[in-house]
Amino acid sequence: MGKNRECAKCGSLTEDVDAKDCKFCKAKASLVSREVKKELNQPKKQDQRENHQSIMTKKFALLPSIAALIIIGGILAVIYFAMFFDTSVEVPTTTVFGQTIGGGRVNNLGLMSDRSNGIIIGIGAAIFGLILSIVAKSKSKE
Numbered sequence: 580m581g582k583n584r585e586c587a588k589c590g591s592l593t594e595d596v597d598a599k600d601c602k603f604c605k606a607k608a609s610l611v612s613r614e615v616k617k618e619l620n621q622p623k624k625q626d627q628r629e630n631h632q633s634i635m636t637k638k639f640a641l642l643p644s645i646a647a648l649i650i651i652g653g654i655l656a657v658i659y660f661a662m663f664f665d666t667s668v669e670v671p672t673t674t675v676f677g678q679t680i681g682g683g684r685v686n687n688l689g690l691m692s693d694r695s696n697g698i699i700i701g702i703g704a705a706i707f708g709l710i711l712s713i714v715a716k717s718k719s720k721e
């Protein structure tokens with residue numbers, strides 16, 4: 580068997596499997612099996628990971644606000660193109676043989692495609708911003 584219990588405080592090894600208190604430094608409940616001690620050492624690795632993550636988090640700190648701006652911009656673009664973008668053009672009035680042709684407004688195909696492009700791009704931007712904010716949230720949670 581050998582010495583399989585180790586004091587977490589002073590590092591003394593003992594063969595007494597049932598002992599909980601260290602007989603060298605008298606620390607209470609400081610004895611852990613060596614497997615357990617490995618687990619206890621892991622938080623140090625986690626600290627390093629957290630340090631690394633805090634650097635990463637700083638890098639991503641601006642992401643949520645950028646994502647929010649993209650979402651708002653996308654939604655505003657959709658609202659603008661869907662509701663306020665005028666696709667109609669004025670048709671000049673021409674008088675042919677005493678009859679008035681034209682007048683009023685008709686929808687312009689080019690402007691209509693501009694409008695649908697604008698809506699699609701706006702929706703795309705909003706979705707992109709949404710994905711970005713989800714990524715930013717998951718990065719800050721890690």
Ligand SMILES: [Zn+2]
Pocket residue numbers: 586587588589590591601602603604605606609
């Ligand atoms: Zn000890």
